[in-house]
Amino acid sequence: MFVNDLEHKKAPLEGEVRIPSGCAVSAIIDRSGKKMTGANVIRSIATMHDRSNGLGGGFAGYGIYPDYKEYYAFHLFYNDFQCKKETEDFLITHFEIVYSSEMKTRKTKGITNEPIIYRYFLSPLSKRLANSLMDEEQYVVKCVNKINAEIKGAFVFSSGKDMGIFKGVGFPEDIGRFYLLDEEYEGYAWTSHGRYPTNTPGWWGGAHPFGLLDYSVVHNGEISSYDANRRYIEMFGYKCSLQTDTEVITYVIDYLIRVKKLTLPEIAKVISASFWSTIEEKSEEDRREEIFLRKAFPSLLINGPFSIIFGFTGGIMALNDRLKLRSMVCAEKGDLAFVSSEECGIRVIEPELDRIYSPAGGQPVIYTLKEGGAL
Amino acid sequence: MDTFIPAEYEVVRNPELCIGCRVCERQCSNEVHKYDKDLGKMIADSTKCVNCHRCVCLCPTHALKIVKSDDTYKLNANWSVQAMNEVYRQANSGGVLLSSMGNPNDYPIYFNKILVNASQVTNPPIDPLREPMETTVYLGKKDVEIKRDIEGRLVDTMPPQLKLTTPIMFSAMSYGSISYNAHESLARAAEELGIFYNTGEGGLHKDFYKYSKNTIVQVASGRFGVHEEYLKAAAAIEIKMGQGAKPGIGGHLPGMKISDEVSATRMIPKGIDAISPAPHHDIYSIEDLRQLIYTLKEATAYTKPIIVKIAAVHNVAAIASGIARSGADIIAIDGFRGGTGAAPTRIRDNVGIPIELALAQVDERLRQEGIRDSVSVVVAGSIHSSADVVKAIALGADACYIGTAALLALGCHLCRSCHTGKCNWGIATQRPELVKRLNPDIGYKRLVNLVRAWSHEIQEMMGGMGLNSIEALRGNRLMLRGVGLNETELKILGIHHAGESM
Numbered sequence A: 001m002f003v004n005d006l007e008h009k010k011a012p013l014e015g016e017v018r019i020p021s022g023c024a025v026s027a028i029i030d031r032s033g034k035k036m037t038g039a040n041v042i043r044s045i046a047t048m049h050d051r052s053n054g055l056g057g058g059f060a061g062y063g064i065y066p067d068y069k070e071y072y073a074f075h076l077f078y079n080d081f082q083c084k085k086e087t088e089d090f091l092i093t094h095f096e097i098v099y100s101s102e103m104k105t106r107k108t109k110g111i112t113n114e115p116i117i118y119r120y121f122l123s124p125l126s127k128r129l130a131n132s133l134m135d136e137e138q139y140v141v142k143c144v145n146k147i148n149a150e151i152k153g154a155f156v157f158s159s160g161k162d163m164g165i166f167k168g169v170g171f172p173e174d175i176g177r178f179y180l181l182d183e184e185y186e187g188y189a190w191t192s193h194g195r196y197p198t199n200t201p202g203w204w205g206g207a208h209p210f211g212l213l214d215y216s217v218v219h220n221g222e223i224s225s226y227d228a229n230r231r232y233i234e235m236f237g238y239k240c241s242l243q244t245d246t247e248v249i250t251y252v253i254d255y256l257i258r259v260k261k262l263t264l265p266e267i268a269k270v271i272s273a274s275f276w277s278t279i280e281e282k283s284e285e286d287r288r289e290e291i292f293l294r295k296a297f298p299s300l301l302i303n304g305p306f307s308i309i310f311g312f313t314g315g316i317m318a319l320n321d322r323l324k325l326r327s328m329v330c331a332e333k334g335d336l337a338f339v340s341s342e343e344c345g346i347r348v349i350e351p352e353l354d355r356i357y358s359p360a361g362g363q364p365v366i367y368t369l370k371e372g373g374a375l
Numbered sequence B: 001m002d003t004f005i006p007a008e009y010e011v012v013r014n015p016e017l018c019i020g021c022r023v024c025e026r027q028c029s030n031e032v033h034k035y036d037k038d039l040g041k042m043i044a045d046s047t048k049c050v051n052c053h054r055c056v057c058l059c060p061t062h063a064l065k066i067v068k069s070d071d072t073y074k075l076n077a078n079w080s081v082q083a084m085n086e087v088y089r090q091a092n093s094g095g096v097l098l099s100s101m102g103n104p105n106d107y108p109i110y111f112n113k114i115l116v117n118a119s120q121v122t123n124p125p126i127d128p129l130r131e132p133m134e135t136t137v138y139l140g141k142k143d144v145e146i147k148r149d150i151e152g153r154l155v156d157t158m159p160p161q162l163k164l165t166t167p168i169m170f171s172a173m174s175y176g177s178i179s180y181n182a183h184e185s186l187a188r189a190a191e192e193l194g195i196f197y198n199t200g201e202g203g204l205h206k207d208f209y210k211y212s213k214n215t216i217v218q219v220a221s222g223r224f225g226v227h228e229e230y231l232k233a234a235a236a237i238e239i240k241m242g243q244g245a246k247p248g249i250g251g252h253l254p255g256m257k258i259s260d261e262v263s264a265t266r267m268i269p270k271g272i273d274a275i276s277p278a279p280h281h282d283i284y285s286i287e288d289l290r291q292l293i294y295t296l297k298e299a300t301a302y303t304k305p306i307i308v309k310i311a312a313v314h315n316v317a318a319i320a321s322g323i324a325r326s327g328a329d330i331i332a333i334d335g336f337r338g339g340t341g342a343a344p345t346r347i348r349d350n351v352g353i354p355i356e357l358a359l360a361q362v363d364e365r366l367r368q369e370g371i372r373d374s375v376s377v378v379v380a381g382s383i384h385s386s387a388d389v390v391k392a393i394a395l396g397a398d399a400c401y402i403g404t405a406a407l408l409a410l411g412c413h414l415c416r417s418c419h420t421g422k423c424n425w426g427i428a429t430q431r432p433e434l435v436k437r438l439n440p441d442i443g444y445k446r447l448v449n450l451v452r453a454w455s456h457e458i459q460e461m462m463g464g465m466g467l468n469s470i471e472a473l474r475g476n477r478l479m480l481r482g483v484g485l486n487e488t489e490l491k492i493l494g495i496h497h498a499g500e501s502m
């Protein structure tokens, strides 16, 4: 299967080396909560075809599993049926499996070497959960990490509720069609990613988005602070096994939201902090807050070029590095909001916009469902 | 019946250039140069020369040079000249050998075997001449609780911090071991640069309280010059548990360096050797250290960070971890190359470990234990250049202390005879006629120049790596590669070998 192929070629996998890559990102959200298929987001990312090189593409859709929204939706890549069996034995002893099936895909030109892909809707076994002395989310994260670290050939690439990540090796538009995102799924928000890695590991798990529970991150850039961020965040129980920027960024945001209980705008002030000289010019109150955040979390400043779109239940946040070393534009049209590496990725879906702008470096753009917007 | 020990260095005068002005004679406190009336020319007694280069620098016609003497004992790969001379010296005197400045012997310098990364293509370097490039760091505990007021705004719960505009400070050098003018230069430079200097264990001269915002005061085992006002004046208090040049022993200030002013500042008698004990007699274990830390915090109402300075010894990681759990805000680690005004030669040359290895282990251990956030780490012990600062920070330090480099800026030529109290450069001496050779108006500017120059270089290197904040460099070990290091050394440093990819 695919990993064996690679072993044969002796190309290092994601996690064995750090692979820099350039990319395209794009996202759409309907703030009224109205659902749409993945067709538009596919068109958006396809327009930026030249920003990818066919070595990775992926999507995250929010609100796509209304019938199972109480359950953790696990998406898994398997190398072979052996590791599938091992994984399912593990799942059965830790979760109630409400529904499981092979992921629906279609033969698509340009998509080859696909692994076995399965989906499970899960609910933690209450007894096991109670015995674990963890809260439910920690329990799920722990199980995901265990499968990914210990079962060779199995990889959980999506684990949130009422959301799903779909990714693989290929151009993003082909990956989108491969997973039938243009027909089978409807969500209120979609993010997408086209990858331009500098070498060819070609492992499906290494494509983006990277997810943790319902959080997903797509990212364009190569952060220079990687090892400073990684070594810091690993103090708190995270393990950066893929060695990708996206992985470490996801953990950093998860830590700041879930453990430190910071708000998204506060998080932006940590990971994409204003320069000290800019902070000096701010109002007394902002100054106090931003100096505090920089003093408290200096090692979580993410340095170097990046544009990220962070997806979460109920919204998306777009953020650039403090110098804005990667392009990113945002736009609005009625309830629809868009984020894209390039303007063309937005205009192709919606030529007439109410507003289009390029957020400054470090300025977070947060679009959430309106009050009453159906979840 | 002392054995004659030949001069290691020879004073060579070019008779064609010498104009007999006798500057060298007046400048040399070791009385090497002399005008010989009978011969009608200058002569020199090289056996007294310490090779401080004062005469060489001041000779108006550049007629002087100091060369390594070619006099030699019968060559022996086992018994070096130095080893033999030391035996003679001890047989002559019956005493412990004294030395000063850092360990000069041929041990590896790991900083020189580490190379730094730069950006190419996949991410852009940043131009420090055109973009902001932040070198500001805050030192202190970072592990704060997030609290909010009733309106949900963040409450500032930060414990006291030291703000440095650049990650460099002047390390502890006491008044007594160095001169009033040297201290004044350091204090004024620290103030101008927005950094800190450190009083060392010699107390704070009354004239220098005006620089207290940029002063770290030290509390050492001798408690010299420690009183309420002293503690309250400081920006931070450093408990000196050890020193890299002499781990395991206390300080020694020779009586001839204890002048009236030094005696008043230290609160000790004049002219008698001041010996601080090896241990703090109230600290025999880690829990005792905790008590002293909290005593000092109580005395200063929890408004000042407490630094604990230790020498880099074999078990430094575990010791640092203990200190981090004892309430210290900052740990300063001093490597075996660190300088001193006086130390027993055997200790200086044989005890301790390199700062690079100590730092790498301390940083890693604190992270493994999840407590790297409870302290800042400052390292010392032969930081030679801005490149060493960059490498130290990438290995995991928050900032560096410089001592020897600062003295070099003030004119020191590393003659390593500070313990004699006759420093021709006005630094490690208390003799008024020598002290006045160091003009603090010039000295402080030279220190400012040095630190500014290093800061520019740090910015250049950061920009090359695609970083614009020094915080993103801290502990960023992927930016480093070793050259010519073995597996064990690489493992301890936590870096890959050059040529290995990310």
Ligand code: SF4
Binding pocket: B011, B027, B028, B029, B030, B031, B032, B033, B048, B049, B050, B051, B052, B053, B054, B055, B056, B066, B424
């Ligand atoms: S001790 Fe210094 S000043 Fe005296 S001769 Fe030697 S180098 Fe010159």
Ligand code: SF4
Binding pocket: B052, B100, B101, B407, B411, B412, B413, B414, B415, B416, B417, B418, B419, B422, B423, B424, B425, B426, B427, B428
């Ligand atoms: S401070 Fe003075 S005595 Fe000490 S090494 Fe430097 S020049 Fe020599």
